[in-house]
Structure formats: C-alpha cells, structure tokens
Amino acid sequence: MRMHSPSTARPESFRSRGTAFAMLVALTMFAIGTARATGIGERAPDFHLPQLGTEAPLSLSALRGKVVFVDFWASWCGPCREAMPQYEKLYATMARDTFTILAVNLDETRSDAEKFLAAHPVGYPIALDPAGEVPKAYGVVGMPTSYLIDRNGIVRWRGQGFKPADIDVLRHEVDRLAREPAHAS
Numbered sequence: 001m002r003m004h005s006p007s008t009a010r011p012e013s014f015r016s017r018g019t020a021f022a023m024l025v026a027l028t029m030f031a032i033g034t035a036r037a038t039g040i041g042e043r044a045p046d047f048h049l050p051q052l053g054t055e056a057p058l059s060l061s062a063l064r065g066k067v068v069f070v071d072f073w074a075s076w077c078g079p080c081r082e083a084m085p086q087y088e089k090l091y092a093t094m095a096r097d098t099f100t101i102l103a104v105n106l107d108e109t110r111s112d113a114e115k116f117l118a119a120h121p122v123g124y125p126i127a128l129d130p131a132g133e134v135p136k137a138y139g140v141v142g143m144p145t146s147y148l149i150d151r152n153g154i155v156r157w158r159g160q161g162f163k164p165a166d167i168d169v170l171r172h173e174v175d176r177l178a179r180e181p182a183h184a185s
Contacts, residue, residue, distance in 0.1 A: 037139035040158060044070070044149045045137040049104065049127035052113060058102060058127045064153055067099045067177045069170065071146040072135050074106045075116035080144045083162035088122045090167055090174075098151075098178040104129050106143070148173055151182035 038044060048059040060068065071087060073080040084103070091101045101124035105113040108130045117126065129135070138147070141160075148157035148170065157173050159166055 037141070037158070038137075038147065038155055040155050042155050043153050044068075044147060044155050045134070046153075047104075047127075047129075047134045047137065049129050049134065052105065052110070052117070052126040052128055058125055060102070060149070061153070063100060063102065065151050065182045066097075067151055067174050068149045069099075069101045069146060069174070070149060071101065071103045071144055072106060072138070072140050073103055073144045075112040076107075077143040079162040081116075081120065082164075083144050083166075084120050084122055086162075086164065086167050088124070090170060091122070091124045094171075094174060095178070099174050100124065102127060104134055106130070106132055106135060148177070150177045150180065 044060060046059060046061045048057050050056075051058045060070070069087070069090075071083070073084065087101055087103075091099075101122075103122070103124060104127045106129055107113045107116075110128060110130070113126065113128065127134075135145070138145070144160075144162055146159045147155050150156045156177060157170070
C-alpha cells in the first residue's frame with residue numbers, strides 16, 4: 001500500500017475521477033480542434049430530417065434553386081431566443097419563391113422545442129435532429145450557427161452566435177444571391 005503525506009493524500013476514486021475528467025476534457029478539445037466547419041465556397045452537406053408539426057421529411061437538396069438560410073438552434077440557447085424573432089421578420093419580408101429559412105433544432109426532447117416555439121413562434125420550417133448528426137456534418141461547435149446557401153447549394157455566408165446587425169447583412173446577401181442564376185447540376 002502506498003502512503004501519502006496528509007497534505008497530498010487523495011482517495012483512489014477521486015484520482016480516478018480526476019483522471020477521467022482530464023481525459024474527457026482532452027478528448028473534447030481534440031474533437032473541437034479536429035472538427036472542420038463547412039466553409040464559404042463549399043457545397044453545403046445535404047440532409048433529410050423530419051419536420052416539426054408534419055413529420056414530412058425536409059431535405060436541403062429539395063430546396064435547390066432557392067437561397068436557403070440554415071440555422072442550427074436549441075431551446076436552451078440564449079442567443080437563439082434573440083435571433084429567431086429577427087429571422088422571422090426577415091422571412092416575412094422576403095419572396096418565398098427565391099428564399100427560405102430552414103431551422104434545425106438540436107433539442108434531445110421534442111417537447112423542449114415545442115415549448116420554445118410556443119413562446120417564440122415562427123412561420124418557417126423546423127427540422128428535428130435530436131441526435132445532432134447534421135451539425136456534425138457541418139462542423140458546428142457553437143450555437144446558434146447559421147449558413148446562407150446559394151441557389152446552387154454553395155455556402156456563401158456563415159455566422160456563429162447572433163448580432164442584430166447580421167439581419168441587415170443577411171438581407172443584402174439574400175437579395176444579391178436571389179439575382180444570381182441557378183445552375184443545373
């Protein structure tokens with residue numbers, strides 16, 4: 001049996017938990033450091049997810065030909081609470097034949113998303129991804145994170161967090177991208 005001086009003695013279980021915690025932190029930092037975010041100029045990864053309210057599947061590829069704002073959010077995300085009403089205002093003023101918003105909810109429990117939306121209703125589609133597979137494909141590491149995707153499926157703008165000034169930038173970019181031609185793919 002190893003003896004420790006009173007000032008350094010720690011039970012084995014405490015050392016094991018401390019080591020496990022340190023390993024968890026190291027692995028998390030490694031995962032964050034190696035996650036590669038989908039960048040501007042790259043094709044946006046396609047996805048197929050159920051839609052809240054209808055269960056009809058939503059896919060990014062089905063929206064090809066429109067400018068699409070994809071927003072990753074969760075009910076526990078403070079900045080999402082501020083952003084979503086602003087996105088709703090943007091959505092209400094834009095032409096639906098050239099622009100849409102597709103919000104991807106990452107809550108593990110559907111009722112959390114439903115409660116949030118009851119307090120902060122939006123008219124744009126909400127996709128459900130409780131397993132968090134789509135943000136992994138995009139390399140999302142914080143919320144909210146959003147992508148503006150052109151009519152050809154290419155990422156043209158990426159934002160992490162939310163600033164009210166983002167809305168003016170988005171409006172300008174959506175107008176510009178809506179005027180660009182879509183290419184057959």
